[in-house]
């Protein structure tokens with residue numbers, strides 16, 4: 001069996017943000033969306049949720065590529081927003097987006113992203129996560145309604161995008177910015193290094 005995958009990433013994601021972030025590493029990559037089931041049992045901790053879902057996404061692609069000659073490190077990732085003990089995923093509509101924003105404004109919350117890497121040749125796997133603390137300024141009802149209906153947060157955990165118009169409502173972060181956007185690049189680089197792939 002060959003020891004490690006070639007210098008190539010297979011991104012198990014439909015997210016255009018993750019694609020852009022991986023591109024910034026200048027490592028050749030391609031994208032294979034995973035469509036893994038993203039439900040988890042009640043009572044799981046944020047760390048459990050993001051590490052399990054990141055691995056589910058990478059593993060679904062690993063299994064779909066069996067007996068195929070595409071090789072590389074398969075990368076799966078999952079992001080959630082946690083307010084007190086409530087886990088916020090992506091809102092289902094503008095109304096739910098508004099209610100998420102109402103609960104996040106004027107305070108801090110945590111953003112967790114899990115990252116899983118699976119070597120397509122050996123099946124060797126690793127998973128880890130990062131957490132970033134994000135503070136949002138107070139928002140009035142009119143602002144909440146206007147931002148929610150802009151649609152920017154509809155496909156994002158917590159119903160906002162720090163990298164977009166959401167940048168104007170976030171007043172501070174503690175931790176990795178890229179973790180909030182969906183892929184902590186310093187963690188990914190560390191994990192790739194452990195598979196023998198140096199970023200530079």
Ligand SMILES: Cc1cn([C@H]2C[C@H](O)[C@@H](COP(=O)(O)OP(=O)(O)OP(=O)(O)O)O2)c(=O)[nH]c1=O
Pocket residue numbers: 012013014015017018033034057077078079080081090111155156157158160161162163166180181182
């Ligand atoms: C909080 C926040 C989240 N997000 C995004 C990152 C993730 O793409 C998304 C959370 O959904 P995920 O389920 O983690 O990912 P996804 O469905 O977009 O893509 P895939 O599962 O195919 O990889 O929210 C931002 O882009 N900006 C932000 O500020």
